Amino acid sequence: MKVELVTNLKRQATKILADLHASKEPVLITEHGQPSAYLVDVEDYEFMQKRLQLLEGLSRGERAVIEGRVLNESEAKLKMSKWLK
Numbered sequence: 122m123k124v125e126l127v128t129n130l131k132r133q134a135t136k137i138l139a140d141l142h143a144s145k146e147p148v149l150i151t152e153h154g155q156p157s158a159y160l161v162d163v164e165d166y167e168f169m170q171k172r173l174q175l176l177e178g179l180s181r182g183e184r185a186v187i188e189g190r191v192l193n194e195s196e197a198k199l200k201m202s203k204w205l206k
Contacts (some may be wrong), residue, residue: 127151147159
């Protein structure tokens with residue numbers, strides 16, 4: 122992973138962004154020697170957001186099973202009948 126100082130980002134934003142788009146490698150921005158932010162390509166960010174939504178849905182499903190909030194096949198078909206027409 123590439124690391125850049127925030128001052129370099131201010132001075133060379135166009136070059137840093139061009140390198141980011143070419144390499145698709147995230148850039149860690151530091152301030153006063155400490156990590157401050159990540160720069161990531163838009164497509165990579167959107168992909169990560171979709172993956173996170175999927176994982177959250179799976180987690181909700183697992184929680185529902187653990188808590189016993191499940192339906193059998195006929196109950197599910199009845200509940201989903203308006204979408205299954």
